[in-house]
Amino acid sequence: MSDGNGFDEVLKKIEKLQESVRISEEVLPIVNELFYFVRDIIPIMVQVNAFMKLSTGKLPTAKENIANVTKTTENATAQVLDSLDMLSEKLFELRQLIENDTNKEKQLQLVDELSNSIADMTFAFQFQDITSQQLSHVNQILEAIYDRFLSFFQSSLSLKDHSSLGGSVIEAIEYEIRKQMKSDQVEHFEKETEDKIRKTDITQEQIDNFFDHLKKKNVADTE
Amino acid sequence: MVNKKFLIVEDSPTMRRIIVNSLKRFGVNNVAEAGNGVEALKKLETDRFDVLITDWNMPEMDGKDLVTHVRQMPQYKSIPILMITTRGMEEDVITAIKIGVNGYVVKPFTPDILRKKIQDLLG
Numbered sequence: 001m002s003d004g005n006g007f008d009e010v011l012k013k014i015e016k017l018q019e020s021v022r023i024s025e026e027v028l029p030i031v032n033e034l035f036y037f038v039r040d041i042i043p044i045m046v047q048v049n050a051f052m053k054l055s056t057g058k059l060p061t062a063k064e065n066i067a068n069v070t071k072t073t074e075n076a077t078a079q080v081l082d083s084l085d086m087l088s089e090k091l092f093e094l095r096q097l098i099e100n101d102t103n104k105e106k107q108l109q110l111v112d113e114l115s116n117s118i119a120d121m122t123f124a125f126q127f128q129d130i131t132s133q134q135l136s137h138v139n140q141i142l143e144a145i146y147d148r149f150l151s152f153f154q155s156s157l158s159l160k161d162h163s164s165l166g167g168s169v170i171e172a173i174e175y176e177i178r179k180q181m182k183s184d185q186v187e188h189f190e191k192e193t194e195d196k197i198r199k200t201d202i203t204q205e206q207i208d209n210f211f212d213h214l215k216k217k218n219v220a221d222t223e
Numbered sequence: 224m225v226n227k228k229f230l231i232v233e234d235s236p237t238m239r240r241i242i243v244n245s246l247k248r249f250g251v252n253n254v255a256e257a258g259n260g261v262e263a264l265k266k267l268e269t270d271r272f273d274v275l276i277t278d279w280n281m282p283e284m285d286g287k288d289l290v291t292h293v294r295q296m297p298q299y300k301s302i303p304i305l306m307i308t309t310r311g312m313e314e315d316v317i318t319a320i321k322i323g324v325n326g327y328v329v330k331p332f333t334p335d336i337l338r339k340k341i342q343d344l345l346g
Contacts, residue, residue, distance in 0.1 A: 076331075119244075119245070119248060119334050120333075120334070122241055122244060122245075123241060123245075123331070123332070123333060123334060124331075125237055125241060126237075126238065126241060126330050126331040126332070127331070128235070128237045128238075129235035129237055129238045129309075129330065130309055130330055130331065132235065133280060133309055
């Protein structure tokens with residue numbers, strides 16, 4: 001099939017088949033239905049195929065960006081921790097000099113070095129801006145994929161109205177989907193994708209109060 | 224450097240703080256801030272600045288469009304412009320030069336790099 005004409009070629013072949021086959025009046029409506037259904041479903045399949053190729057190309061980028069976020073924050077954290085270690089050492093040195101009341105110049109030099117370490121730590125926090133952009137890109141990819149899936153879903157539903165065969169096929173698919181949703185595979189998927197990251201605004205104080213309340217309740221129940 | 228008035232255009236509050244604090248350490252105290260290109264243009268129109276430091280990726284109006292607009296303003300045809308961005312591809316740098324950016328810094332950067340770039344801008 002030539003590029004861009006594949007779908008037209010298939011339709012022409014089916015039309016020729018329609019013309020050439022001698023079929024009874026009972027069978028003709030079914031063949032017509034089949035033709036309409038094939039005509040409707042082929043563009044959707046083409047789009048789905050193209051989209052799958054496109055999105056599988058984007059997913060590695062999304063994964064890479066997420067990995068980069070981890071790497072960036074790790075590097076920034078290491079930088080801050082190194083600066084903090086250096087700060088501690090210099091503060092200890094400064095303390096000794098002040099205690100012994102010696103070498104004012106050295107004391108001032110240490111104060112300057114401390115100041116520079118603090119500046120270095122400040123710069124390490126650039127990671128917040130960088131990682132925010134990386135995650136924003138991942139979000140964009142996921143949103144685009146989601147929107148596309150939604151539009152395919154809506155396109156496939158519209159097949160119901162174009163031919164009775166289309167309607168029957170979609171109803172059968174919907175029935176099978178309802179069965180699938182109760183299956184172990186779906187349960188496993190839900191478990192794998194469960195959001196375990198703490199997102200609530202609950203404070204430590206609230207948790208501690210809740211703990212104390214439960215402990216008291218337990219004690220009261222056993223008395 | 225110390226007598227110049229700077230405009231920092233950056234959508235990340237953290238980054239703005241880092242840049243402003245650095246400028247203070249370099250002795251620059253006359254600094255204004257904007258969160259995107261649209262805000263920056265308003266400030267540029269109502270006030271007078273000597274140096275523009277801008278990010279690239281920003282909502283509403285990005286740094287590339289901001290610089291393009293600024294270079295069309297008669298009073299800012301020659302204002303030194305430093306772009307500070309995560310974009311590190313060759314074509315980005317080429318685009319920046321074409322639109323009139325005078326200096327380009329890729330994030331993350333060190334205080335020394337920032338100081339040197341600003342000094343280079345101001346000659």
